[in-house]
Amino acid sequence: MDHIFVVQQRLIPDLIEKMQRRFNVLSMIQHEQPIGRRTLAERLNQTERVLRSDVDSLKSEHLxxxxxxxxxxxVEGEEVLSVLARHMEIYNDLSALGSEITKLTGISRIIVVKGDADESPExxxxxxxxxxxCLQSLLSPNTTVTVTGGSSTASMASHLASVPFDVTFTPARGGLGEDMIHQANFIVAKMAEYTGGRYEALYVPDQVSEQTYQNLIQEPAIHSxxxxxxxxxxxxxxxxxANKMANRRKTDAAVKKLLHEKAAVGEAFGYYFDKKGNIVYKVRTIGLQREDVMTKKHIIAVAGGASKATAIAAYLKIAPEQTVLITDEAVAKQLLKAFAFDNNIN
Known part of the structure; x- marks a missing residue:
């Protein structure tokens, strides 16, 4: 993206959305000219009141x-459409949007689905x-898959299909005391059911003291x-x-205060991080550690909903390059803004 474009975006947060709307107005006028305001509003599914503001702006700019x-x-309007076409194509085309952000973040791939998971169950x-x-395509004989809990990973299980070879699913960590269907133990059991594979369970709390941690990891069943x-x-x-995860873990007030002071925005694997991706706090968890993740051949991160956009953007700054992110349109558009700006000021 053009440097001045992303700087303007930071100064005017709704710049892209406003540009998108006026681009659509200008495009429709080009295709349907001459066209009246009422017909234009109907074609764009807008109220005449909202459309009037955009039309007045386009007229004042001689477009x-x-x-x-x-x-x-x-003629000037035609020129503006031509210049903006590529930017708007990336913004509207989910595949192109994912590809553009992939280049900006440096991870393996970003897959974008339509909508906002915060607003739409669909x-x-x-x-x-x-x-x-994505996971199905990576499964092969004797593959072991480890999975964290949460609503995003829970949504995957029923979309897996049976495979004609052995696969094993393990929970990446202990339980958080959350709803059963969102716990890693339950999720891996369902994944095994749908694929015909096998699973292991980890019946320990997610968060423990150092002494308890040392005692538990010596237990043969847990060690295995x-x-x-x-x-x-x-x-x-x-x-x-970050805040939601701290609440789910029933984190004590002192730690919550620390997370607030350190401006933590996101969490993964028990690590809390700020907007720049700096790790500001680590929970002693039983299971997968960040250093283990870094060495994995394949990593699939699943997270969506506009409320998670800041957390996802921060995590991508420290994500292993072999990561594939599955996210939604609402998050992707925020990522495009954030990383386009970062790449142009560095």
Whole structure:
């Protein structure tokens, strides 16, 4: 993206959305000219009140002309459309949007589904479909997959299909005391059910004291599962909002205060990080550690919803390059803004 474009975006947060709307108005006028305001509003599914503001702006910039028979585009308007076409194509085309952000972030791939998971259950389902499809393509004989808990990873299981070979699913960490269907133990059991594979369970709390941690990892049954987690071929994980994850863990007030003071925005694998991707706090968890993740051949991160955009953007600054992110349109558009700006000021 052009440097001045991303600087303007930071100064005017709704710049892209406003540009998108006016681009659509200008495009429709070009295709349907001459066209009246009421017809234009109907074609764009906008109210005449909202459209009036955009039309007045386009007219004041000499991009359109208004005649008794309707509106027409000017030569200057044609030139503006031509210049903006590529930017708007990337912004509207989900595949192109994912490819553009992939280049900016440096991770392996970003897959974008339509909508906002915060607002639409259908979008949450689509996240699961795409994540399931991605995981299915990576499964091979004797593969071990380790999975964290959460609603995003839980949405994947029912979209997996049976495979004619052995696969093993393990929970990446202990339980958070959350709803059963969002716990890693339950999710890996469902994944095994749908693929015809096998699974291991890890019946320990997610967060423990150092002494308890040292005692538990010596237990043969737990030690065996931890070995499988560490040697897993594929990691599937979510990315959480720092405050929400702290609440889910029933974190004490002193730690919550610390997270606030350190401006933590996101969490993954028990690590809390700020907007720049700096790790500001680590929870002693039983299971997968960040250093284990870095060495995995395949990593699938699943997270969506505009409320997670800041957390996801921060995590991508420290994500291993072999990461594939499955996210939604609402997050992707925020990522495009954030990383385009970062890449142009560095």
């Amino acid at each position: 359109i002309e208004i005649h008794p028979k309707g509106m027409t585009i000017t 979008t949450q389902v689509h996240l699961g479909v795409e994540a399931g499809r 599962v931890l070995d499988q987690i560490k040697s897993a071929d594929i990691v599937v994980h979510g990315i959480g909002n």
